[in-house]
Amino acid sequence: MDNASKNVINTKTTGWWIMSVVVIAFLGLIAWQIWKAEQYNQALDFAKMGEHYRAEGDFQGAEKMYLKSLELFQSLDHQEEVAKQSGKMGLLYATHQDFQGAERMYLKSLENFQSLGNREGMAHQYDNLGSLSAIRGDSENAEKMFLESLAVFQDLESDEGVAKQYLNLGNIYHLMGDWQQTEEMFLKGFELYETLGNKSGVESQYNNFIAIYVKRGNWQDAGETFLRKMAMQEQDSFILSKYAHLGTFYLSYGNWQRAEQMFLKGLEIDQALDNEEGLSNYYYHLGMLYDNSGDWQRAEEMFLKGLEIDETLENKKAMAEKYANLVILYAKRGDWQRAETFFLKKMKLTSEGKASILNKYANLGDFYLEYGNDQLAEEKFLKGLEIDEALDYEEGKARHYASLGEIYAKRADVRQAEKMYLSGLKIAEALENQESMARYYAHLGVFYVNQGDDEQAEEMFIKGLDIDEFLEEQQKLVNSYNYLGTIYANRGDKEQALGMYLIALELDIDNALKIHKSEAFKFNKEDEGRILQQVKEELLKEWGFIQGERENLLNHYATLGDFYVSHDDEEPAEKMFLKGLVITEALKNQAGMSNYYTKLGKLYTNRDDLQLAVEMYLKSLEIDKALGNNSGMADKYTRIGVAYANQGDDQGAEKMFLEGLEIERLLDNKKGMARHYSNLGAIYAKRGDWQKMQDVLFQALAIDKALDNKEGMARHYGNLATLYVRVGYWQQAEAMYLKELEIYEALGNLLKHQENVANIYGNLGISYQYQGELPRAKEMFLKSLRIFEEMGNPSTKRVQMLLDVVEKQ
Known part of the structure; x- marks a missing residue:
């Protein structure tokens, strides 16, 4: 082959080889692009799975998926997705208190967004870093980050972003105590939300303003802001009632002057509308305001005007209410004649005109006794006695003798008291009125006990016992046995005293069975009957105890009292606890006394009689201190602290909680320490001291x-969520709600916690709504609504309203 032919062949071969290389390279490029797309899609899938796990509250699952996603995006050198996933991981770490990890991820996200020149992403990461600093208590750096975020959002002309940063800065300045800048930031945010037509944002800012004004004692601006907030409802019915609401708002903060202005404004509107029922209501509010502020003349004027309208409308319920208000008012003023006049009117109205001359003076005497005017009470009873003597009405005379005997006994006029009781007893014996005789034996028995004449007291109670047993007057028998027990205890005859107390106890148990057994069968609550029977069987087993152990039975007055409390029967519960207290005092059992004081304190707390509750707790605390009962002391400090907090004495409450915390530390009682930290968190929340609140809640x-x-963890997560909502950190709030939800679902007993779960879904809905995530908000509200509907809970209406708002947006 010649050289030319060889060259041709070589040229062809070279061409085919070059073409093959190009083809292979091209095919490789396609394969690489396919691989790259697959990797990208895989990374997106991991990111979506991470988001799913985060929403479900699975931290480990979310972290694992986010890290896989981040690793793939980094290998693809996809800066934007690296920035996004780093930000999501930062949020994940922040919500699980890994603040160092959160900061690392936020900074990484920020760095990538800066490299890309993505200013919106930068603004969001400055926001996240500011929130993180605020949570860690670094207000200075938080301010710096929020200002950076604000500047970027302003450049981007993002009104929503700008408004959010004004809110963040307002909260930071609030934490720093800089009220002027706080108000300035909130005002700027408010103006933006108004421009955007963001009603939820506007309402949130109104709440912030109210909190600031209340904190600064600026009640005028607080009230006006409250009024503007309420006016957003744009309801006709609100126009008629808004001044009542606003007046009540001022009253709740003790601003009588502004409250009066609002009630008068409402009165003026109802006068123009000729709304008589509304007028009566405003006269009542004004009457109560003037009464509480000591302006009794104007209070009288208001009550009388309201009464005149009620009489015209023939509104008996309202008339009786006004009569009662006037009776109390005149009694406080010492105007007994007018008080008596309206008392008789009320008595006639409520008894439908059946009151007669025969019981008029007895009722009036009882009225004066109730208001502590023994002198006028005596006059009325004596007048009634005079009439009964003239009419030869023996039963009426006996009744008045008993009442007069009580007055004279109270005055320590021993001779007159005994004379009245014996006179009444004589009539009862002449009439052979067994019930009345037993009542006088009881009166005389108590009288002689108080005089220290145990012998005569014993005689009276024993006589009364015979009659009460015949009449089957169980409660009176109980009282007599208890008094006899006290008499024998005073004599030092402990065995006989215990015998009387135990008979009384058995009667009390039988009485409880009679009261609640039928109720148990009626409602088919087998556990009620079972519990009752259990109580009695437990006692009966112990009847055979040896002498030294029989005293333990007396603790069952606490058991019996608790039983009544569980049935919402407070009156007999109180009687049981008081009996237990009297017995333990007679037997000088200090630990028992402390227990009954605590029981009574709890009962009075449930009644909202906090002053009396505190009195009981303090007595119990004093005994616990003397006994060196540290756990008892810690418990009382908690209960007293809660009572003080409910009375508005936050300083006193904080002191009690701190005292209790110290004791729990000495006892190394971790659970008690957590409880006291939680209580302190509630106090700091009321003060608006968010940093301290966060610190103690984390502890x-x-x-x-x-x-x-x-x-306990779920409760703390819920409280932290409330904190973050209050300061506008919606993402952190969302995370706390999800952690709270995760715990309740993990507990398994959703029936027990279903109301909590429904509330969490509702709160998550509000959180997503504020963040503009309306589909997720709707999803949460629907879940909340479904649970409340199944429960038949009245919160259904509130959630439905929230859902309606979201659907309209």
């Missing part, structure tokens, strides 16, 4: 985590 959370106290 409580750490303890309950160590104890694996799921319900």
Whole structure:
């Protein structure tokens, strides 16, 4: 082959080889692009799975998926997705208190967004870093980050972003105590939300303004802001009632002057509308305001005007209410004649005109006794006695003798008291009125006990016992046996005293069975009958105890009292606890006394009689101190602290909680420490001291985590969520709600916690609504609504309203 032919062949071969290389390279490029797309899609899938796990509250699952996603995006050198996933991981770490990890991820996200020149992404990461600093208590750096975020959002002309940063800065300045800048930031945010037509944002800012004004004692601006907030409802019915609401708002903060202005404004509107029922209502509000402020003349004027309208409308319920208000008012003024006049009117109205001359003076005497005017009470009873003597009405005379005997006994006029009781007894014996005789034996028995004449007291009670047993007057028998027990205890005859107390106790148990057994069958609540029977069987088993152990039976007055409390029967419960207290005092059992004082304190707390509750707790605390009962002392400090907090004495409450915390530390009682930290958090929340609130809640959370106290952890997460909502950190709030939800679902007993779960879904809905995530908000509201509907809970209406708002947006 010649050289030319060889060259041709070589040229062809070279061409085919070059073409093959190009083809291979092209095919490789396609394969690489396919691989790259697959990797990208895989990374997106991991990111979506991470988001799913985060929403479900699965931290480990979310972290694992986010890290896989981040690793793939980094290998693809996809800066934007690296920035996004880093930000999501930062949020994940922040919500699980890994603040160092959160900061690392936020900074990484920020760095990538800066490299890309993505200013919106930068603004969001500055926001996240500011929130993180605020949570960690670094207000200075938080301010710096929020200002950076604000500047970027302003450049981008993002009104929503700008408004959010004004809110963040307002909260930071609030934490720093800079009221002027706080108000300035909130005002700027408010103006933007108004421009945007963001009603939820506007309402949130109104709440912020109210909190600031209340904190500064600026009640005028607080009230006006409250009025503007309420006016957003744009309801006709609100126009008629808004001044009543506003007046009540001022009253709740003790601003009588502004409250009066609002009630008068409402009165003026109802006068123009000729709304008589509304007028009566405003006269009542004004009457109560003037009464509470000591302006009794104007209070009288208001009550009388309201009464005149009620009489015209023939509104008997309202008339009786006004009569009662006037009776109390005149009694406080010492105007007994007018008080008596309206008392008789009320008595006639409520008894439908059946009151007669025969019981008029007895009722009036009882009225004066109720208001502490023994002198006028005596006059009325004596007048009634005079009439009964003239009419030869023996039963009426006996009744008046008993009442007069009580007055003279109270005055320590021993001779007159005994004379009245014996006179009444004589009539009862002449009439052979067994019930009346037993009543006088009881009166005389108590009288002689108080005089220290145990012998005559014993005689009276024993006589009364015979009659009460015949009449089957169980409660009177109980009282007599208890008094006899006290008489024998005073004599030092402990065995006989215990015998009387135990008979009384058995009667009390039988009485409880009679009261609640039928109720148990009626409602088919087998556990009620079972519990009752259990109580009695437990006692009966112990009847055979040896002498030294029989005293333990007396603790069952606490059991019996608790039983009544569980049935919402407070009156007999109080009687049981008081009996237990009297017996333990007679037997000089200090530990028992402390227990009954505590029981009574709890009962009075449930009644909202906080002053009396505190009195009981303080007596119990004094005994516990003397006994060196540290756990008892810690418990009382908690209860007294809660009572003080409910009375508005936050300083006193804080002192009690701190005292209790110190004792729990000495006892190394972790659960008690967590409880006190939580209570302190509530106090700091009321003060608006968010940093302290966060600190103590994190301490409580750490303890309950160590104890694996799921319900305690859930409660703390809920409180932290409330804190973050209050300062506008919606993402952190969302995370706390999700952690709370995760715990309740993990506990398994959703029936027990279903109201909590429904509330969490509702709160999550509000959180997503504020963040503009309306589909997720709707989803949460629907879940909340479904649970409340199944429960038949009245919160259904509130959630439905929230859902309606979201659907309209």
